[in-house]
Amino acid sequence: MTEQLVFRAIADPTRRSIMTMLSSGERSLNEISAHYEMTRPAVTKHLKILQEGGLIRVRARGRERLHALQPEALKTVSDWVSFFSQFWDEKLADLKQIVEAEDD
């Protein structure tokens, strides 16, 4: 199952940081790795894991590779958390159900 790949992807702080960065628009590998101490190949590996989790998509532009956020993959996490949220925020869980029902 792919669910595990999402949880795996978001388990690392660098990867969550990259997601935050991409929330303001797509970025090339160079632009991304410029923000971190680690080497470029290390960032490449993180991007691959994010891609495997479906959290980003990659497209080529010339010799660059542009990485864009694909946040819908987080629905998996959101749904999982929602199950438990009934135990600490019933109002929120109820409203979520209402919203989802409306969308049908």
Add this chain to the structure above:
Amino acid sequence: MTEQLVFRAIADPTRRSIMTMLSSGERSLNEISAHYEMTRPAVTKHLKILQEGGLIRVRARGRERLHALQPEALKTVSDWVSFFSQFWDEKLADLKQIVEAEDD
């Protein structure tokens, strides 16, 4: 920061499964490990990581150790996901804000 400990804790499928099990009530170590193929010490380690993430609490009853879910720790995850949810479900994000404002 403790945030990382939560994401680390929920990254493993066995630990997420244990959380689901505990959602129906507290359980002793023996009761929990009976549901898995792995040995009891292995389950003990998972429980320790869940505890470090604040996701469960443990109390002693005689020679037993009862483990109970503490789902509020998932608020960390919920909040993090909410930031990204604005990109795939604005209605839900809006309602969540309303709910949280009401609680103030």
Add this chain to the structure above:
DNA sequence: TTGACATGAAACTGAATGGTTTCCTATATA
């Protein structure tokens, strides 16, 4: 077309993870 730039790929390393086995301690209970 040559050189600079953006990236990919492979081999390696150390630390963390998920698991095991073995042994020890504490608490119930016959």
Add this chain to the structure above:
DNA sequence: TATATAGGAAACCATTCAGTTTCATGTCAA
């Protein structure tokens, strides 16, 4: 009190993970 039960602790192992260095490839631009 002797024994069974519940769990803790330590030592060990294999795999995965996050990072590195080195080298190769493809594309742009002078």
